[in-house]
Amino acid sequence: MNWWNKFCSQQREVDRVLRADRPAMAAADAGLHDSIMRSVRAARRLQEPRRELALGWWLSGALAAAVAAAVLWHPRPVVSREPQKMAVVTETEMAAAPGAALELGAQAPALIMAPLSNELARVDKDVQSATAVLLESFP
Amino acid sequence: MTVDYQTLTDEELATRSRDGSFVAFEELVRRFESRICAFVWQLCRHEIDAREITQETFVRAFQALGQFDARQSFAPWIFTIARRKCIDHFRARKPIADCEPPEEAHGDDPGALLERREEAQNLWAVARRVLPPVQFEALWLYYVEEMSGAEIAAALGKTQTHVKVMLLRARHALAGRLPQPGKQNATAARLAVRPPQAVGGSL
Numbered sequence: 001m002n003w004w005n006k007f008c009s010q011q012r013e014v015d016r017v018l019r020a021d022r023p024a025m026a027a028a029d030a031g032l033h034d035s036i037m038r039s040v041r042a043a044r045r046l047q048e049p050r051r052e053l054a055l056g057w058w059l060s061g062a063l064a065a066a067v068a069a070a071v072l073w074h075p076r077p078v079v080s081r082e083p084q085k086m087a088v089v090t091e092t093e094m095a096a097a098p099g100a101a102l103e104l105g106a107q108a109p110a111l112i113m114a115p116l117s118n119e120l121a122r123v124d125k126d127v128q129s130a131t132a133v134l135l136e137s138f139p
Numbered sequence: 140m141t142v143d144y145q146t147l148t149d150e151e152l153a154t155r156s157r158d159g160s161f162v163a164f165e166e167l168v169r170r171f172e173s174r175i176c177a178f179v180w181q182l183c184r185h186e187i188d189a190r191e192i193t194q195e196t197f198v199r200a201f202q203a204l205g206q207f208d209a210r211q212s213f214a215p216w217i218f219t220i221a222r223r224k225c226i227d228h229f230r231a232r233k234p235i236a237d238c239e240p241p242e243e244a245h246g247d248d249p250g251a252l253l254e255r256r257e258e259a260q261n262l263w264a265v266a267r268r269v270l271p272p273v274q275f276e277a278l279w280l281y282y283v284e285e286m287s288g289a290e291i292a293a294a295l296g297k298t299q300t301h302v303k304v305m306l307l308r309a310r311h312a313l314a315g316r317l318p319q320p321g322k323q324n325a326t327a328a329r330l331a332v333r334p335p336q337a338v339g340g341s342l
Contacts (some may be wrong), residue, residue: 010314011307017262017317018310023181025283028173032190036168037198040178043198046196 149207149213157204164204167213169195173285175221181267181279182225192228196221215286215294222276222294258305266309274309 144152144166152170155163175196180189199220207216267275275294280286280294288299295302 007311010161011310013317014262014310014313018266018313021262022283024262025177030177032176032193033168033172035190036172036194038199040164040168043201047202060220084286095170108252127226 149208150211153204153207153213154209156201157207157209167200171214171217172197175217178218178276178279178284179221182222182272182276183228188228192221192224195228196224199224211293212290214284216288218280218286218294219296232253257320262313262317266313269316270309270312273297274305274312277305281306284340339341 142155144155144163147155147163147166148166148168152167154162156167172193176189176193179192179196180186183189183192196217200217203220207213268279270278276295277291280289280291286294288302291297291302292299297305
């Protein structure tokens, strides 16, 4: 155990000397402080535009993502994959269609129907003129 | 309400700095600049380099504040940055002859002999010369910065057990070089002829 005691006492002695001879920490001179702060300020100035740029990119990215999400989630009309059945129209319905159209025309406001009526009158006049010409041409 | 930044802990200051308070960061600089500069100077032994590395350390710390975890101590974090900056600095400037340690470059120089004689009276100077850099860093952080084993481990990127072993080996290596009042000249002469790499214990 003699070597162990010697080892321990050596360790204690080195520990004591290292603690006792600790280098004194002198206060940093103003020049060092100023140069550090200057460099840090310069780094901050460089960093700020980057932050703004990053914020801009972030905002535009978020906007693009929102638009994409809106497009994807927008309710679209459901397209049926089954073939549409042909409408069966009976002869009675077909015969009733002109009547219904005339009724619709009678019910429609005069403002909408007036140009059509004028045009119809002109066509009728033309037909009558043509009939008269044809009749006069017969011997 | 005005905040007295001098009463805040390092971690609180770091948190405020991270949140954008430049005054808080300046207080951190005030607290750590001389400590970082002394640590760096011990590693590079060049005043201009030490100031430059100290400056770069604080700039890097400012840029990396977002990565700082306020639950951890601030001191090991910034000493880690300083140490890495030193390593980067030496790696970048290795080919330059100016970076060579003066003791090794001018071993037979009378000035170097005198310097070593003076160094022999101070165990810290001997430690810096004979110990491997990482052991010296551990020793410095333990005795000068008074960091705990866990903090040193965090600063050096080692385990706590490794740090304890390094400290033990460093003290053991220095045990034979304790300055003795009657044998100072003999110690200096012995140190002058012994190559540094033959003395330091390897991990």
